[in-house]
Amino acid sequence: MSRLLIAALCLLAALPIRAQTPTPPARLGLCAACHGANGHAGMPGxxxxxxxRLGYLRDALKQYRDGRRNVPVMRAAIGPVSDAELDALARWYSAQPPQPQGQP
Structure with a gap:
């Protein structure tokens, strides 16, 4: 019995671990208007x-929300967003594949 259990555990350990992609956050439309739903901005600047990085996005969003980063359009967009919503947005964008090199 113990050999069977050990064999089963070894098989489980050998299976590839699939990274979980977060589901699109409810507030994505707010950000997607400028930054794109997949995080590839289509607007100059x-x-x-x-x-x-997840931590960078979390911190930046909080800084926009509380005014430490004084960008009026971002402050207006992020102002009413809760910590949980900020976290969901940061997780979503950090999980998206980066813009390919040489693309605008």
Missing amino acids: VPHLAGQ
């Missing part, structure tokens, strides 16, 4: 968010 708007940064790409896809593939950015």
Whole structure:
């Protein structure tokens, strides 16, 4: 019996681990208008968010919300967003594949 259990555990350990892609957050439309749903901005001067580090995105969004980063359009957009919603947005954009090199 123990050999069977060990064999089963070894098989489970050998299976590839699939990374979970977060589901699109409810507030995505708010950000997607400028940054794109997949984080590849289509407007000049708007940064790409896809593939950015999760911690960086979380901190940046909080800084826009509380005014430490004084960008009026971002402050207006992020102002009413809760911590949970900010986290969901940061997780979504950090999980997206980054913009390919040489693409605008």
